[in-house]
């Protein structure tokens with residue numbers, strides 16, 4: 001059982017997301033993260049899904065995904081050289097004083113930016129791979145994480161290879 | 168400008184639809200009004216489930232797309248079992264449902280249910296049509312998707328305001344192209360060569376033939392391939408009819424209630440060629456011991472079936488008819504597999520299916536009598552349970568599409584309405600439904616449909632006053648504890664009479680043939696209530712979780 005990052009090119013039509021997620025849920029998969037948005041082609045969207053499952057089961061879901069009429073292309077990025085990123089917003093308790101300074105120091109180390117400041121809290125924005133975001137959140141816990149929001153992973157292949165096209 | 172309802176009916180005609188099976192209601196009133204004086208034939212059923220099964224039966228018997236129609240909410244929900252049945256057996260059906268007007272969608276409006284949501288996992292595709300201008304394109308696509316590649320049901324949900332809305336004529340393409348839907352028809356040449364290499368080295372090859380052969384109309388190619396290469400053929404429940412029962416290479420059905428010789432052959436073969444079959448658990452028994460000595464060639468149009476349940480040595484994705492043609496074209500002369508065929512012949516002689524000879528009315532005898540009477544001139548539809556297995560085992564099928572049964576879903580209540588649909592596909596031969604007393608009562612209201620329309624479906628009920636197949640499991644595996652499987656006696660002839668259908672109750676073996684003859688002499692529907700031995704079992708049987716050569720109720724080895 002290991003995480004798989006799937007990149008799915010779909011027609012941007014009503015219901016397409018439930019078609020996709022339904023194939024996971026009926027097999028008892030839990031989706032770790034999900035990101036959807038328009039892509040380079042008009043009328044199309046790209047879905048990035050991270051699931052944890054054994055290889056054979058993930059392969060079966062991919063084949064079933066390929067059968068959906070509104071799905072154009074499914075790729076498992078996991079075995080490829082790729083860039084994966086996620087963006088997170090973290091609202092941390094930060095009273096005036098030492099903790100505020102510490103938090104800002106941590107932010108610098110993680111190359112996170114402070115995107116909102118209030119007397120009692122800071123909002124940090126961080127971009128990176130899942131591990132990095134997890135690590136930052138863990139460090140900030142001691143100060144009190146009031147809210148933690150993340151986009152879900154998106155991924156792209158390195159080099160000139162692309163995930164697209166007719167299937 | 169035309170209404171969506173008119174465009175719908177015209178589109179169905181354009182696709183060559185002969186008949187639709189349906190039931191009216193509020194939001195489909197505009198569509199029904201269009202049907203009132205349309206050349207498109209409509210059969211009014213008595214329950215929407217029957218409409219879905221009838222469309223399915225029509226599709227299975229004809230190879231064409233079957234169509235059913237229901238209103239929103241309860242009507243649409245009543246189609247669900249039928250749609251799931253056709254999804255599991257990959258049959259081409261287009262189901263049309265009415266929906267509440269678009270401005271009320273999601274409001275829990277009267278008779279609203281999210282039927283596209285409900286049928287998402289049991290359709291090949293579905294549509295919620297948003298404007299009258301989309302109707303003709305959607306119908307064209309739906310027929311294309313349902314009937315090509317691996318066939319399957321497609322649902323079209325049409326809100327009332329789409330039926331009444333106006334749209335101009337849309338110019339449709341001659342051929343549908345969908346970017347996300349391109350089935351692979353042609354098998355990969357290198358894979359085909361690899362398959363032939365394996366075949367060249369095989370000493371004990373076996374063809375495991377499934378419903379894909381029937382849906383691809385590939386029986387002639389299968390027969391040619393099997394005969395030229397001297398390969399015995401065992402069929403799944405869905406594959407029955409792809410090779411004539413009496414053909415020397417035919418081993419009959421494999422699996423849970425398969426023949427002993429088919430299951431022995433599976434266990435001993437060194438090469439298994441699976442064609443349009445999917446290694447279902449009712450076929451394989453314990454999967455680890457299925458064809459344990461065999462290399463596997465798997466030919467299927469659906470890449471998702473390859474390697475799903477069993478590791479495959481040579482996968483060939485493609486339409487089985489075309490792949491078989493390519494195999495034939497490239498095949499060199501093959502060995503005669505004499506030792507293997509001799510062994511199989513020996514098994515066949517010493518392990519035949521048993522037909523009890525004790526006193527009383529035995530279902531196997533009933534089926535064999537019908538088989539000898541009608542020979543290859545009938546379509547046989549079964550319900551689900553022991554009746555289904557006895558028919559699969561003891562009726563001698565000669566041709567594809569003459570055996571119709573719910574395999575994957577095992578839907579009780581499928582048989583009778585499917586037989587109605589089958590009749591419209593094959594009016595040239597009589598259609599029989601072999602039913603159990605339990606199953607027939609799941610859609611017995613369709614007696615109203617056959618009576619009103621004089622549809623000559625012959626209803627043969629193997630009446631054991633039990634949910635027999637479940638009782639059999641209780642007898643064998645639950646210590647004879649018959650928990651809720653006994654059915655009080657029902658006089659089916661009297662029920663038939665109430666609908667105006669002729670019939671006969673049969674208690675003795677000597678009355679079986681006359682009853683079948685009477686059914687054929689009657690030009691309308693006919694009910695036969697066969698009072699069979701109540702606790703007859705279906706044998707041989709592979710207990711759940713056993714290897715398929717570990718059968719009970721067979722001959723000593």
Ligand SMILES: Cc1ncc(C[n+]2csc(CCOP(=O)(O)OP(=O)(O)O)c2C)c(N)n1
Nearest residue numbers: 552553554577579603604605606634635636
């Ligand atoms: C709709 C549905 N409900 C329940 C079952 C489970 N089931 C399988 S066979 C069977 C008994 C069928 O009884 P009957 O129609 O009398 O046939 P018999 O086995 O007696 O020939 C049942 C209840 C089913 N297959 N389908």
Ligand SMILES: [Mg+2]
Nearest residue numbers: 603604633635
């Ligand atoms: Mg019964």
